[in-house]
Amino acid sequence: MADFRLPFSPFFEKWVQERGVKPPxxxxxxxxxxxxxxxxxxRDGQPHAVTAAEWPRRRREIAGLVETWLLGHAPPPPGNVQxxxxxxxxxxxxxxxxxxxxxxxxxxxRLGCTLYLPNGERPAPVVLCNSTYFFPWAKEPLEKGFAxxxxxxxxxxxxxxxxxxxxxxxxWSSFRRRGWSASRAIDWLxxxxxxxxxxxxxxxxSRSAKQAMAGAAFDERIAAIVASSPGSGGxxxxxxxxxxxFGESLELLTGHFPDxxxxxxxxxxxxxxxxxxxxxxxxxxxxxxxxxxxxxxxDSVESTWAVEQVYKVIQPVYALLGxxxxxxxxxxxxxxxxxxxxxxxxxxxxMTATGSEGGSVAEKFPxxxxxxxxxxxxxxxxxxxxxxxxxxELSLSDPTLADDGGRLTKAQWPERREExxxxxxxxxxxxxxxxxxxxxxxxxxxxxxAKLLGRDWSEVARTERCRFGMQINxxxxxxxxxxxxxxxxxxxxxxxxxxxxxxGYTRSYRDPQFALGFSVLNDPQAYDRACxxxxxxxxNVTDAESAAGGFATFAFDPIGTGSRQEERREFYERYPEWxxxxxxxxxxxxxxxxxxxxxxxxxxHVYLVGYxxxxxxxxxxxxxxxxxxxxxxxxxxxxxxxxxDAAGTGGVRRYSHLYGWLPRLGEFVGAExxxxxxxxxxxxxxxxxxxxxxxxxxxxHATHADIVDAVNAARQAYELMHAESxxxxxxxxxxxxxxxxxxxxxxxxxxxxx
Numbered sequence: 182m183a184d185f186r187l188p189f190s191p192f193f194e195k196w197v198q199e200r201g202v203k204p205p206x207x208x209x210x211x212x213x214x215x216x217x218x219x220x221x222x223x224r225d226g227q228p229h230a231v232t233a234a235e236w237p238r239r240r241r242e243i244a245g246l247v248e249t250w251l252l253g254h255a256p257p258p259p260g261n262v263q264x265x266x267x268x269x270x271x272x273x274x275x276x277x278x279x280x281x282x283x284x285x286x287x288x289x290x291r292l293g294c295t296l297y298l299p300n301g302e303r304p305a306p307v308v309l310c311n312s313t314y315f316f317p318w319a320k321e322p323l324e325k326g327f328a329x330x331x332x333x334x335x336x337x338x339x340x341x342x343x344x345x346x347x348x349x350x351x352x353w354s355s356f357r358r359r360g361w362s363a364s365r366a367i368d369w370l371x372x373x374x375x376x377x378x379x380x381x382x383x384x385x386x387s388r389s390a391k392q393a394m395a396g397a398a399f400d401e402r403i404a405a406i407v408a409s410s411p412g413s414g415g416x417x418x419x420x421x422x423x424x425x426x427f428g429e430s431l432e433l434l435t436g437h438f439p440d441x442x443x444x445x446x447x448x449x450x451x452x453x454x455x456x457x458x459x460x461x462x463x464x465x466x467x468x469x470x471x472x473x474x475x476x477x478x479x480d481s482v483e484s485t486w487a488v489e490q491v492y493k494v495i496q497p498v499y500a501l502l503g504x505x506x507x508x509x510x511x512x513x514x515x516x517x518x519x520x521x522x523x524x525x526x527x528x529x530x531x532m533t534a535t536g537s538e539g540g541s542v543a544e545k546f547p548x549x550x551x552x553x554x555x556x557x558x559x560x561x562x563x564x565x566x567x568x569x570x571x572x573x574e575l576s577l578s579d580p581t582l583a584d585d586g587g588r589l590t591k592a593q594w595p596e597r598r599e600e601x602x603x604x605x606x607x608x609x610x611x612x613x614x615x616x617x618x619x620x621x622x623x624x625x626x627x628x629x630x631a632k633l634l635g636r637d638w639s640e641v642a643r644t645e646r647c648r649f650g651m652q653i654n655x656x657x658x659x660x661x662x663x664x665x666x667x668x669x670x671x672x673x674x675x676x677x678x679x680x681x682x683x684x685g686y687t688r689s690y691r692d693p694q695f696a697l698g699f700s701v702l703n704d705p706q707a708y709d710r711a712c713x714x715x716x717x718x719x720x721n722v723t724d725a726e727s728a729a730g731g732f733a734t735f736a737f738d739p740i741g742t743g744s745r746q747e748e749r750r751e752f753y754e755r756y757p758e759w760x761x762x763x764x765x766x767x768x769x770x771x772x773x774x775x776x777x778x779x780x781x782x783x784x785x786h787v788y789l790v791g792y793x794x795x796x797x798x799x800x801x802x803x804x805x806x807x808x809x810x811x812x813x814x815x816x817x818x819x820x821x822x823x824x825x826d827a828a829g830t831g832g833v834r835r836y837s838h839l840y841g842w843l844p845r846l847g848e849f850v851g852a853e854x855x856x857x858x859x860x861x862x863x864x865x866x867x868x869x870x871x872x873x874x875x876x877x878x879x880x881x882h883a884t885h886a887d888i889v890d891a892v893n894a895a896r897q898a899y900e901l902m903h904a905e906s907x908x909x910x911x912x913x914x915x916x917x918x919x920x921x922x923x924x925x926x927x928x929x930x931x932x933x934x935x
Contacts, residue, residue: 185877187447187451188432190435190436190439192439193439193444193447196439197444200444202444204448205448207455210455212828212830213420213454214420214454214830214831214881215831215839216420216421216459216461216490217458217459219231219243219465219498220239220497222242233501233502236501240466243462243466244398244399246462247458247463247466248357249458251354251442251460251462252354252356252395253353253354253443254352254357255351255353255357256351256361258368259284259285259290259365261284261288262282262284262368263282263284263288264281264294264369265282266278266279267280272297273297274300275298275323278295278296279293279294279295280293280295280296280369281294282294282365282366284368285344285347285348286347286348289347290343290347290348291340291343292333292362292365292366293333294330294331294332294333296328296329296330296370297319297328297329297330298328298375299328299375300323300326305327305328305376305380306327306328306380306381306382306537307327307328307329307330307377307381307382308322308327308328308329308381308382308531309329309363309367309381309383309393310329310330310331310332310383311332311334311335311359311363311392312335312336312389315386315389317524318384318524318527320524321524321525322532325537327382327531328375330366332362332365333362334359334363334392335388335389339355339359341358341362344362345358356395357399359392360392360394360396361396361399362396363393363396363403364400367381367402380404380405380536382403382404382405382406382531382534382535383396383397383403383407384407384527384531385411386409386519387409387410387482387517388438388441390408390410390411390415391412391414391441393408394406394411394463394464394467395463397463397466397467397472398463398466398467405470405530405531406470406473407472407473407475407527407530408474409475409519410475410519412482412483413428413429414434414441414460415460416461416487416488417482417483417487417491418459418460418461419460420454420456421484421486421487422484422487423451423918424916425679425816426487426680426689426793427678427679427681427688427689428482428487428681429481429482429689430450431447431450431453432447435447435450451879451881452881453881454829455881464495465495465498468495468498468504468508469503469507471507471508471534472507472509473509473526473527473534474510474511475510475511475512475526475527476488476510476513477512477513477515477516477517477518478512478513478551478746479515479633479634479683480516481683482517482689484681484682484683485512485551485683485746486682487682489552490839492508492510492548495508496548505543506543506544508542508543509530509543509547510546510550511523512551515633516633526546529545530542530546533545551741551749552841553749553750553751553752553754554841556844556847559757560844563757564848565845569848569855572852572855572857574854576822577822577823577859577861577894578861580597580601580865580894580897580898581594581865581898588897588901594898598865598866601866602805604862605804605858605866607857607858608857608858609763609766609801609843610756610758610760610763610844612756612758612759612767613759619649619778620647620648620649620775620778621649622645622646622775622778622779623646623647624646624648625647625655625656626654630654630744631656634744635687635688635689636656636687643659645659649737649774649775650767650768650771651767651768653738654738654744655772656735656737657733657735657775658734659733660731660733662731670780670781670783671731671781672731672782672783672786672787672788672810673732673733673734673776673783673787674732674734674788674790674931675734675735675736675772675776675788675789676734676790676791676795677765677789677791677795677796677798677802678738678739678791679792679793679795680742680793680794680840681742681743682741682743684743685739685742685743685745686736686739686742732928733781733782735772735775737772739765739768739798740752740765740768760842760843760844761840761843762842765794766798766801769789769798769799769802769806773809777808785810787808788810788811788931789802789811789812789813790927791813791817792815792817793815793882793917794842795817796814796815796816797814797817799812799814800814800817800818803867803870804863804864804866805866811870811873811907812870812871812872812873813875814874815919815923816877816882816883817874818891819882819883819884819888820860820861820884820887820890820891821846821849821860823853824853824887825851828884829881830881830882832850832853833847833850833856834847834850859891860888860891860895861890861891861894861895864891865897866898868898868899868901868907868908869899869903869904870904871909871931872895872907873911873927873931874892874908874909875911875913875927876888876910876911876912877913877914877915877917877918878913878914878915879914879917880916881916885912888910889910892908892910909930911926911927
């Protein structure tokens, strides 16, 4: 495993120095690329499906994993909570108590609470929040007979920060402490005769949702939970929000908010597949109590795809425990913010979950996924007719070898190349045939939609909107040096982005203030570096000070992301024999069509630059479309034939079973060596055009040695075409990410080729 250095974090370095906690031996931890199934454990070294009778034991195992690896341990309940009524008032038609709770050693621990007394029938249900920020959320429940308890455990009014010294040397994180604080409020609420202790709900948004989940996971007295956009470390597991999704990665989270979770979890940045637990386990600990998961469709701290994966792995836990109707997933339009309609939905959930209204949570909020995919169902209806067992075993080898063992001549190569291309087309599936399509410049996304998706057109000197291909919106960004109507033609890059559902081709979690931590705000130069570090490729490419000043950049959202999530919902219903990757390749080819219509763009110098999912799209597109002058693939692939379940990457199974990008690969799970086409041949098909493969050595999604073998095998085709210098392998000592420095290195190579 590659050894790479994490970005500097002052808090983390101080913590390491004080605690002396060293990273674990990652090689001793199993590589688990998919989020762990709570209902599967290990017994006698073998996978074991948990029964309902075994669930209490399994639940204790999960709780231990969460405490050890993610949130830390808390002291036992103090058992001596006292309430000091400091004052009373009247607000929003309710009597209000302002209370100071005292507990712990010599009652020195304090927790301020504000209790809005219920009107109507008593004993009444109660909802807890950790800040007055959530009062507007609770206004409707208050009007419908709930009590409201606000406890001081949020950011700048977080009284739990003092508990670390009061209760001893516990390793609890702030989310564990804040959730534990909610339990102390419940200790007091249970003593009030006008509160129904069986109907206690808790709600929170963003970081407050994380602490609400932590509280509910370890306190079964909480009967209903609203988890509103808890984001990374909440509804989005760390495995599914690393930089290859442009998400709020574990490194970002622990670097910028170092006390939210256990600091030691930072060691797993870039090694998320080695985490023995992930944050979806909190939902398993909450089961089978009613929970409402909610996320914004374009929420920059979450992923609709990742949230749906969590729902699908947790819902069976509820079913096993006899309450499948108690879990629901609600989507709201827009970004991270909530609106009145959402607050009304939260009230409806609380009313249903506490029995104040009839029906069930699942009936009120039916599951309507965007990323509809069931490989087993697809295979039963559409599996390709293959005799896999009778197919030959293949390896990463010289694509230019003839059947008799000799090497093909340059004149013979085109026939072999066409064979590889035909196999590539087969893998992509049977969809609409490529036909050049016109583009309409001046049409496309509105300013409102651009703002929603994080594209600020003012950041780039000149932007042209475009509607191209099969009614796809794109944007063409020009460098500051471009002059309209001067007759000069410029090279262009088509940016193919990773799988970022929230904002498509724009980096989702990229606010400059987070790029180097809040400390940069006091350092103008550091702040400038932070702004640049948070940029997406299209902004760096069009930066006049960068090495890429001469390129225009065309960008659009891949299917299933940004503005095209609805399009994903019915894709396989409409095109069961095709593939999502086939659609992405077709869209890239139509993007080339669009650029060919611009008189200022040089059609002989159109390049594809792709990262992660986009890196694979770029290679596949360049292999079958010779109009591509060159391709850059960053962390875009690992060879199929060596990508087995044992590799720790997710294997080819991730493309067929998990993402649904290439369903036909599913036939080869367990027989990967028989896959008819691989990246040695795919890259060879690009020769003699420019191909740059950037493969970080620490990328757990890939096996670096196999990438080296594939590139070296493809190099034979480049040698055959006398173009050895046009195939370049870059191997940074880093994990799977595409930093500004990496972007500049790529652009430097493109410029040198020009």
